[in-house]
Amino acid sequence: xxxxxxxxxxxxxxxxxxxxxxxxxxxxxxxxxxxxxxxxxxxxxxxxxxxxxxxxxxxxxxxxxxxxxxxxxxxxxxxxxxxxxxxxxxxxxxxxxxxxxxxxxxxxxxxxxxxxxxxxxxxxxxxxxxxxxxxxxxxxxxxxxxxxxxxxxxxxxxxxxxxxxxxxxxxxxxxxxxxxxxxxxxxxxxxxxxxxxxxxxxxxxxxxxxxxxxxxxxxxxxxxxxxxxxxxxxxxxxxxxxxxxxxxxxxxxxxxxxxxxxxxxxxxxxxxxxxxxxxxxxxxxxxxxxxxxxxxxxxxxxxxxxxxxxxxxxxxxxxxxxxxxxxxxxxxxxxxxxxxxxxxxxxxxxxxxxxxxxxxxxxxxxxxxxxxxxxxxxxxxxxxxxxxxxxxxxxxxxxxxxxxxxxxxxxxxxxxxxxxxxxxxxxxxxxxxxxxxxxxxxxxxxxxxxxxxxxxxxxxxxxxxxxxxxxxxxxxxxxxxxxxxxxxxxxxxx
Numbered sequence: 471x472x473x474x475x476x477x478x479x480x481x482x483x484x485x486x487x488x489x490x491x492x493x494x495x496x497x498x499x500x501x502x503x504x505x506x507x508x509x510x511x512x513x514x515x516x517x518x519x520x521x522x523x524x525x526x527x528x529x530x531x532x533x534x535x536x537x538x539x540x541x542x543x544x545x546x547x548x549x550x551x552x553x554x555x556x557x558x559x560x561x562x563x564x565x566x567x568x569x570x571x572x573x574x575x576x577x578x579x580x581x582x583x584x585x586x587x588x589x590x591x592x593x594x595x596x597x598x599x600x601x602x603x604x605x606x607x608x609x610x611x612x613x614x615x616x617x618x619x620x621x622x623x624x625x626x627x628x629x630x631x632x633x634x635x636x637x638x639x640x641x642x643x644x645x646x647x648x649x650x651x652x653x654x655x656x657x658x659x660x661x662x663x664x665x666x667x668x669x670x671x672x673x674x675x676x677x678x679x680x681x682x683x684x685x686x687x688x689x690x691x692x693x694x695x696x697x698x699x700x701x702x703x704x705x706x707x708x709x710x711x712x713x714x715x716x717x718x719x720x721x722x723x724x725x726x727x728x729x730x731x732x733x734x735x736x737x738x739x740x741x742x743x744x745x746x747x748x749x750x751x752x753x754x755x756x757x758x759x760x761x762x763x764x765x766x767x768x769x770x771x772x773x774x775x776x777x778x779x780x781x782x783x784x785x786x787x788x789x790x791x792x793x794x795x796x797x798x799x800x801x802x803x804x805x806x807x808x809x810x811x812x813x814x815x816x817x818x819x820x821x822x823x824x825x826x827x828x829x830x831x832x833x834x835x836x837x838x839x840x841x842x843x844x845x846x847x848x849x850x851x852x853x854x855x856x857x858x859x860x861x862x863x864x865x866x867x868x869x870x871x872x873x874x875x876x877x878x879x880x881x882x883x884x885x886x887x888x889x890x891x892x893x894x895x896x897x898x899x900x901x902x903x904x905x906x907x908x909x910x911x912x913x914x915x916x917x918x919x920x921x922x923x924x925x926x927x928x929x930x931x932x933x934x935x936x937x938x939x940x941x942x943x944x945x946x947x948x949x950x951x952x953x954x955x956x957x958x959x960x961x962x963x964x
Contacts, residue, residue: 492511492514492515493511493515493522493524493525495511496508496511496512496514496515496525496528497524497528499511500528505532505535508528508532509529509532512525512528512529512532513525513529516529521548521552523549523552523553523556526545526548526549526552527545527549527559527562529545530542530543530545530546530549530562530566531562533545534562534565534566534569539566539569539570540570542566543563543566543567543570546559546562546563546566549563550563557583557586557587557590560579560582560583561580561583561590561592561593561596563579564576564577564579564580564583564593564596564597564600565596567579567600568596568599568600568603571603571813573600573601573603573604574604576596576600577597577600577601577604580593580596580597580600581597584597591617591621591624591626591627592626594613594617594620594621594627595617595624595626595627595630597613598610598613598614598617598627598630598634599630599633601613602630602633602634602637605772605774605776607634607637607638608738610634611631611634611635611638614627614630614631614634615631617630618631623654624654625651625654625655625658625661628647628648628650628651628654628661629647629648629651629658629660629661629664631644631647632644632645632647632648632651632661632664632668633664635647636664636667636668636671638736638738639705639735639736639742640705640736641668641671641672641701642672642701642705644664644668645665645668645669645672648661648664648665648668649665651665652665666924667926669963670924670926670963671701672701673700673963673964674698674699674700674963674964675698675699675700675926675961675962675963675964676696676697676698676961676962676964677695677696677697677698677699677959677960677961677962678695678696678959678960678961679693679694679695679696679957679958679959679960680692680693680694680695680957680958681693681695681955681956681957681958682955682956682957683953683954683955683956684953684954685941685951685952685953685954686950686951686952686953687719687951688719688720689717689718689719689790689791689792690717690718690719691715691716691717691718691790691791692715692716692717693713693714693715693716694713694714694715695711695712695713696711696712696713697709697710697711697712698710705735705736706733706734706735707733707734707735708731708732708733708734709731709732709734709746710729710730710731711729711730711731711732711748712727712728712729713727713728713729714726714727715727715789715795717789717790717791717792717794717795718792719791719792719793721792721793722754722755722756722792722793722796723754723755723792724752724753724754724755724756724792724795724796725753725754725795726750726751726752726753726787726789726795727750727751727753728748728749728750728751728764728787729748729749730746730747730748730749730764730766731746731747731748732744732745732746732766733745733746740771740772740773741769741770741771741772742769742770743768743769743770744766744767744768744769744770744782745766745767745768746765746766746767747763747764747765747766748763748764749761749762749763749764750762750764750786750787750789752787752789752795752798753795754792754795754796756796758796758798759798760787760798760800762785762787762798762800763785764784764785764786764787765783765784765785766782766783766784766785766786767782767783767784768780768781768782768783769781769782776810776811776812777808777809777810777811778808778809779806779807779808779809780805780806780807780808781804781805781806781807782804782805782806783802783803783804783805784801784802784803784805785800785801785802785803786800786801786803787799787800787801788800788801788827797829798828799827799828799829800827800828801825801826801827801828802825802826802828803823803824803825803826804823804824804825805821805822805823805824806821806822806823807819807820807821808820808821815842815843816840816841816842816843817840817841817842818838818839818840818841819838819839819840820836820837820838820839821835821836821837821838822834822835822836823835823837830860831859831860832859832860833857833858833859833860834857834858835855835856835857836855836856836857837853837854837855837856838853838854839851839852839853839854839880840852841880841882847883847884847885848881848882848883849881849882849883849884850879850880850881850882851879851880852877852878852879852880853876853877853878853880853897853899854875854876854877854878855874855875855876855940856873856874856875857873857874857875858872858873859872859873859874860872872904872905873902873904873905874901874902874903874904874939874940875901875902876899876900876901876902876912876938876939876940877899877900877901878897878898878899878900878912878914879897879898879899880895880896880897881895881896881897882894882895883895889921889922889923890919890920890921891918891919891920891921891922892917892918892919892920893917893918893919894915894916894917895914895915895916895917896913896914896915896916897912897913897914897915898911898912898913899911899912899913900912901938901939901940903939910937911937912936912937912938913936913937913938914934914935914936914937914938915934915935915936916932916933916934916935917931917932917933918930918931918932919931919932920959924963926961926962926963927961927962927963928959928960928961929958929959929960929961930958930959930960931956931957931958931959932956932957932958932959933954933955933956933957934954934955934956935952935953935954936952936953936954937951937952937953938953939951941953
């Protein structure tokens with residue numbers, strides 16, 4: 471008679487070969503690119519040996535590739551307790567920390583690796599890359615150049631230095647390093663893609679767009695825009711722009727056209743400036759007209775890796791409708807903007823705009839919003855806008871409310887496959903237009919469908935439909951108000 475203990479021992483011996491074979495099978499699946507099967511087999515290994523370092527390491531890597539960074543970091547923490555001296559694990563852990571925007575600890579871990587082995591090229595490049603991602607582009611450039619002195623033919627280091635120079639607003643300086651990286655590693659996708667982007671940033675670019683729109687007040691318009699931009703040898707980006715608008719309503723019609731030149735330059739990684747001037751001509755069919763000067767100037771600041779600030783001034787004609795073209799009004803505006811990314815996948819922004827019209831009307835705008843990534847391609851968030859007017863239009867045929875506010879929940883979905891991309895957005899909320907007016911339901915919907923060639927060439931169809939008073943710069947709005955626009959965009963690098 472066989473005892474229970476003998477049976478248990480026999481079953482255990484029968485199970486050992488399959489369990490022992492699971493790790494090699496998982497490694498083979500991983501090496502062949504069958505990551506779903508590899509994940510299943512690695513999980514089976516952990517089910518019987520929860521501290522198996524190889525299975526933990528592979529699963530942490532797969533989690534990071536799938537952008538499940540919290541799970542990946544949790545596995546690396548366990549792994550580091552099991553294998554505290556494994557330098558390969560430390561390098562991978564540091565890389566995932568950088569992806570998770572934990573730059574301080576990523577750099578510290580890379581420093582620990584390099585203190586043990588100063589020749590680890592992956593750690594040298596990883597540390598410089600993490601410093602650049604953290605926003606300290608000056609230090610990152612120094613680290614890349616020091617690495618390049620030791621390893622002049624390393625494609626990763628050449629590409630990393632070029633990326634940092636590009637982020638610093640110096641695409642011309644980045645291009646030679648990418649050309650060299652392509653020579654030493656012709657099959658490297660990162661350097662190839664970045665070279666295309668840098669070449670697109672340095673070559674002349676032509677933009678052409680055509681847009682048309684209408685609203686429920688029978689204000690229709692058609693707009694043609696064209697621009698030609700190129701980089702000067704001094705690092706200044708120059709753009710020449712020209713535009714023509716035709717607007718009509720049941721009573722009148724008119725046109726406006728103009729041209730301007732804009733100059734932009736990055737002074738350092740944290741400061742950029744722009745300045746431009748031009749002229750615009752307002753030509754109502756009634757025969758009278760005006761030719762105002764147009765201006766724009768601004769400063770962009772990046773005080774930290776997660777925050778950017780902009781301050782700008784503009785002078786432009788107020789030519790949205792045929793009535794406004796006939797009136798010959800000109801806007802002067804000062805605007806401040808703040809963009810903040812407190813953590814990955816969360817973006818917040820705020821705007822303050824103070825404008826005054828040539829006839830004495832004044833406008834003040836406050837706007838805030840935030841968007842959070844909530845899934846693959848999906849973002850959700852909210853938006854609020856408040857506008858106050860000192861009304862100078864009353865009794866003159868164009869009414870602007872003394873105030874306007876809107877609160878809106880927003881959603882965005884982005885889809886991309888190779889050269890095709892689609893963006894769909896929508897919002898639903900409430901708005902109030904003018905003292906004594908009732909609060910209304912507010913909504914909008916928009917889309918952008920595009921096809922790209924090379925790094926910058928693109929053809930896009932865009933559209934927008936809304937009942938929001940924000941669609942016009944202060945028009946009175948009733949519950950039945952509607953506004954729509956559709957346009958075509960074409961961009962070509964020469």
